[in-house]
Amino acid sequence: QVQLVESGGGSVLTGGSLRLSCVVSGYTNERNCMGWFRQAPGKEREGVAAVYSSGGSTYYAYYPDSVKGRFSISRDRAKKTLYLQMNSLKPEDTAMYYCAAAGRIGCGSWYDRTEYTYWGQGTQVTVSS
Numbered sequence: 661q662v663q664l665v666e667s668g669g670g671s672v673l674t675g676g677s678l679r680l681s682c683v684v685s686g687y688t689n690e691r692n693c694m695g696w697f698r699q700a701p702g703k704e705r706e707g708v709a710a711v712y713s714s715g716g717s718t719y720y721a722y723y724p725d726s727v728k729g730r731f732s733i734s735r736d737r738a739k740k741t742l743y744l745q746m747n748s749l750k751p752e753d754t755a756m757y758y759c760a761a762a763g764r765i766g767c768g769s770w771y772d773r774t775e776y777t778y779w780g781q782g783t784q785v786t787v788s789s
Contacts, residue, residue: 662686662778664759669783676749676787682742682759682780691715693767695722695776696733696744698755698785705758709733709744710770722770727753749787756782 664687668680680696695710710722711733721733732745742759763777 662761664761664778664780666757666759666780666783669757669785671786671788672749674750674787674789677745677747678749678785680744680746680757680759680783680785682744684740684742684759684761687761687778689765690735690737691765693762693764693770693775694735694742695760695762695767695770696731696742697758697760697773697776698753699758699782700755703755705773707771707773708757710767711735711742712765712767720767722767724771746785749785751787751789754785754787756784758782 663685665683690713693712696708697705699705708727713719730748734743759780760776761778762775769775
């Protein structure tokens with residue numbers, strides 16, 4: 661059974677940093693896409709990062725323009741953990757953040773929530789000015 665458990669959320673001031681973690685169990689195919697999504701009150705859930713490996717040590721990461729250069733996604737194979745490093749945080753980054761895992765190889769439509777089969781319970785990130 662696949663389980664995704666997020667942690668690392670919290671409250672920070674504008675310009676601060678947080679690192680989210682997602683411990684993965686029951687899911688070991690690194691060629692499948694894994695991503696981070698967020699959802700603010702009254703808004704659609706949106707993808708903020710995704711990553712997959714084509715094999716070996718090469719990883720491919722994807723970001724929307726809104727977070728590019730500020731957020732960084734990574735995977736630790738040994739720890740079975742997905743990370744999201746978030747720097748230069750802004751109030752508009754405030755949301756519940758979810759870890760997600762796809763049921764197929766690649767990140768073709770990484771931003772589409774319907775591509776993901778498994779979801780964590782979420783961790784809250786609040787950025788105040």
